[in-house]
Amino acid sequence: MRKTDMKLRFITTTAVLLMTAGYIHSAGPVYLDDSLPLETRVKDALSRMTTAEKIAIIHAQSKFSSPGVPRLGIPGIWCTDGPHGIRPDVLWDEWEQAGATNDSCVAFPALTCLAATWNPEMSALYGKSIGEEARYRNKNVLLGPGVNIYRTPLNGRNFEYMGEDPLLAAKMVVPYIKGVQENGVAACVKHYALNNQERDRDHVNVIIDDRTLHEIYLPAFKAAVTEGDIWSIMPGYNKYDGDHACENQTLLLDILKGDWGFDGVAISDWGAVHNTEKVASNGLDMEFGSWTNGLNWGASNAYDDYFLAKPYEKLISEGILPVEGLDDKAARVLRLIMQTEMNRNRPYGSLNSDEHYAAARKIGTEGIVLLKNENNLLPVTPGIKKILVVGENAIKMMTVGGGSSSLKVQRETLPLEGIRGNASGRGIEVAYERGYVGDVTGEYNGVKTGQDLGDSRTATQLIDDAVRAARDADMVIFVGGLNKSANQDSEGSDRLDFSLPYNQDAVIEALADANPNTVVVNLTGNAYAMPWKDKVAAIIQGWYIGSEAGNALADVIFGDANPSGKLPMTFAAALTDYSPHAANDSTMYPGAGGDVIYKEGLDIGYRHTDRLKPSRVNYAFGHGLSYTTFKLGKASAADKVFDGKGAFAIQVPVTNTGDMAGAEVVQAYVHDDKSSVYRPYKELKAFSKVNVKPGETVTVTLELDKSAFAFYDPESKLWTVEPGKFEVLIGNSSDNIATRIPVAVSEKLTWKDSEDI
Ligand code: BGC
Numbered sequence: 001m002r003k004t005d006m007k008l009r010f011i012t013t014t015a016v017l018l019m020t021a022g023y024i025h026s027a028g029p030v031y032l033d034d035s036l037p038l039e040t041r042v043k044d045a046l047s048r049m050t051t052a053e054k055i056a057i058i059h060a061q062s063k064f065s066s067p068g069v070p071r072l073g074i075p076g077i078w079c080t081d082g083p084h085g086i087r088p089d090v091l092w093d094e095w096e097q098a099g100a101t102n103d104s105c106v107a108f109p110a111l112t113c114l115a116a117t118w119n120p121e122m123s124a125l126y127g128k129s130i131g132e133e134a135r136y137r138n139k140n141v142l143l144g145p146g147v148n149i150y151r152t153p154l155n156g157r158n159f160e161y162m163g164e165d166p167l168l169a170a171k172m173v174v175p176y177i178k179g180v181q182e183n184g185v186a187a188c189v190k191h192y193a194l195n196n197q198e199r200d201r202d203h204v205n206v207i208i209d210d211r212t213l214h215e216i217y218l219p220a221f222k223a224a225v226t227e228g229d230i231w232s233i234m235p236g237y238n239k240y241d242g243d244h245a246c247e248n249q250t251l252l253l254d255i256l257k258g259d260w261g262f263d264g265v266a267i268s269d270w271g272a273v274h275n276t277e278k279v280a281s282n283g284l285d286m287e288f289g290s291w292t293n294g295l296n297w298g299a300s301n302a303y304d305d306y307f308l309a310k311p312y313e314k315l316i317s318e319g320i321l322p323v324e325g326l327d328d329k330a331a332r333v334l335r336l337i338m339q340t341e342m343n344r345n346r347p348y349g350s351l352n353s354d355e356h357y358a359a360a361r362k363i364g365t366e367g368i369v370l371l372k373n374e375n376n377l378l379p380v381t382p383g384i385k386k387i388l389v390v391g392e393n394a395i396k397m398m399t400v401g402g403g404s405s406s407l408k409v410q411r412e413t414l415p416l417e418g419i420r421g422n423a424s425g426r427g428i429e430v431a432y433e434r435g436y437v438g439d440v441t442g443e444y445n446g447v448k449t450g451q452d453l454g455d456s457r458t459a460t461q462l463i464d465d466a467v468r469a470a471r472d473a474d475m476v477i478f479v480g481g482l483n484k485s486a487n488q489d490s491e492g493s494d495r496l497d498f499s500l501p502y503n504q505d506a507v508i509e510a511l512a513d514a515n516p517n518t519v520v521v522n523l524t525g526n527a528y529a530m531p532w533k534d535k536v537a538a539i540i541q542g543w544y545i546g547s548e549a550g551n552a553l554a555d556v557i558f559g560d561a562n563p564s565g566k567l568p569m570t571f572a573a574a575l576t577d578y579s580p581h582a583a584n585d586s587t588m589y590p591g592a593g594g595d596v597i598y599k600e601g602l603d604i605g606y607r608h609t610d611r612l613k614p615s616r617v618n619y620a621f622g623h624g625l626s627y628t629t630f631k632l633g634k635a636s637a638a639d640k641v642f643d644g645k646g647a648f649a650i651q652v653p654v655t656n657t658g659d660m661a662g663a664e665v666v667q668a669y670v671h672d673d674k675s676s677v678y679r680p681y682k683e684l685k686a687f688s689k690v691n692v693k694p695g696e697t698v699t700v701t702l703e704l705d706k707s708a709f710a711f712y713d714p715e716s717k718l719w720t721v722e723p724g725k726f727e728v729l730i731g732n733s734s735d736n737i738a739t740r741i742p743v744a745v746s747e748k749l750t751w752k753d754s755e756d757i
Helices: 003-020 038-045 052-059 111-116 121-135 167-179 210-217 219-228 251-258 277-281 309-316 323-339 354-367 415-422 460-472 504-514 546-557
Strands: 078-083 141-143 186-192 205-206 232-235 371-372 384-390 429-434 475-481 518-523 538-541 596-597 617-619 630-632 649-657 662-672 682-693 697-704 709-712 718-721 725-734 736-745 749-752
Touching: 038 323, 052 309, 052 323, 078 323, 078 384, 111 121, 111 167, 111 354, 121 141, 121 167, 121 354, 141 596, 167 210, 167 219, 167 682, 186 219, 210 219, 210 371, 210 709, 219 232, 232 251, 251 596, 277 323, 354 546, 371 617, 384 415, 384 460, 384 725, 415 429, 415 475, 415 546, 429 460, 460 504, 475 504, 504 518, 504 718, 538 546, 630 718, 630 736, 649 662, 649 682, 649 725, 649 736, 662 697, 697 725
Parallel strands: 078 141, 141 186, 186 232, 205 596, 384 429, 384 475, 475 518, 518 538
Antiparallel strands: 371 538, 630 649, 649 697, 662 682, 662 725, 709 718, 718 749, 725 736
8 A cells, every 4th residue: 555545544544433432523623613512612622632731721821822732723812901902012021012013003092981981882882892903913812891999099090990880880891891702802801809909919908898899899890700701800919808819719719600600711910820729729710921930020931930830730740739620720711712713703803993993082082071161161162263272181192101001002193183183173273381291201111102292491481381371362271180100090009199290280270360261171090189170160081082082082172072971980079088098097098017908898989978078079970061951850660669570660851951962871879768787878770871862851761670779798698688668869970869769679689699680
């Protein structure tokens, strides 16, 4: 027999044997046959792998990738930050950008801005768009979205999250995840859990009661898993109850994989793993970003020394850790690979498309919050002929910096450019003055803005020049706030105080004295002190909007869009009006002796300020104005009694009483008249955003299921509804309740976290 014939015969015989044994179908090996159920394929692939191959796929091989199983033709995983755009590629083993020319992206608005839309449809658009960019760039895991709850306005990373309310964050996170994953890209919700400050984030130990954990800090993660069907999750750096989040049995095994039935991959935050036995046994599946041999910072190419690499393999071979644990992790990773890279039916994605810019602008415009608008100064009216723009943030690129969310954008329209562009079409002259010099740097991991923001004038000269120009203008638009440098809105450090930095308060006050038509536009991811609040005519909260920042801001300022954003966090008057800071108790923030104690329990944000004098809040959670006016009519419900089955539906008529089309967010807060346990005065339990034309009335239906009335009982570990009287307070802001509706709950209801509601 000729050599080639022998070879052919050998292949055919082997194939027949394998087919008979059920290993391969006519379409190829079982694990490659995507007509078969995912679990069958995962099981099959796993059964073919050696221990070394299983070990290899559960940890990194470079900064952002992990290997697949080359012998079986199973590809590896590529991760990317997240959460506002697709991060530029970095060198294999370094954080420095690789200098590629095909990795610039669209920067979408920061997640605070997305949350401020209060519109799950915007979340879906966001997820779809960023998912397409990730897919086009061949990334399998997008490291986002972030849903850590806004506990303190000093947290440097609040801009990457979705505000202070668990229900708002839960409702907004789910469509984002679905949109991303429809592209065959895994979303990775982060940072699970209680990573609510950057200061000491690597080791701070959070001490919190069980009820607060379940009612405030977990619901958005739970929704990501149980409603969003997310494929991966990122345990964070901090500790909870003495153990690092990545090594935390309660968070990972009991709650995430136990109660919520998570079948995806728990991916460590970069460098958040500390101990092989713990991390292997307590539910983490994949390790990334460790500096290496577990001892030294900076050693490179030491991936074999990862806690889940050779050290784990050794403990398995010595019989100290069970091989089943490794099998479970490897199976999860295989599942993710099959859902993403090995999904032949996923779409191709797209990058920097017109649609993505349009999405970024739409979401940004909808998330901008008009906080104040005295005498309807905005939108700019035809009488205005000359506008003076003042402030560093009008000319500063905000997409570079801030930590891992830093981007390399294809383009970014700055606020001054957006305002100039829009104004020129209306024959309005726009002048610019700097006003203050804040932070002139503009580089992150080698991505440079290339901007020269240096200005040698003294603070007094800068103010004098701005004031002189302000006197000569019909309107002044100050664009300031924070930025993406350390101790501002940035990963790795917290803000040092609640005030705006760089003398901005003095600049704003001087401008307001010089010109009554002063508008303040602040770009931040956090609340801040506003000593000038009553002196300026209008205030806009502009967040970080990304590539379309200038256009979105101009759309709102000139009235091409009617603002409809609502604050996703309380803008209190002073830092001490936030409960973690109320008592000036360092054990509550930043922590002492390694622990930070959440003594305030449930009372964060409006749950706390609802018990203070109204003057302690500058702008309440849920607040946001429009260029039109809305009237919320009397709420009605078909029933007065709710037995906990299905949903309690409430109808609220919303009338647009102004003369411009607009959107209003109807918010329903539940108040418990009498309870055996402490309850916040009211809690957001439903909301709906509705578009209404001038003169039109649209009836909104809000649905409350039993969870809207429940508290978590830490003794029984049951969600519990006590029968009795409740009231649903409905308004367009947490401090503007227009209509109330009583509801009597007829039954005592209890259920486990693991039961679907
Ligand atoms: C951040 C994560 C990020 C990761 C990878 C970490 O420092 O906390 O949010 O996804 O780095 O860049």
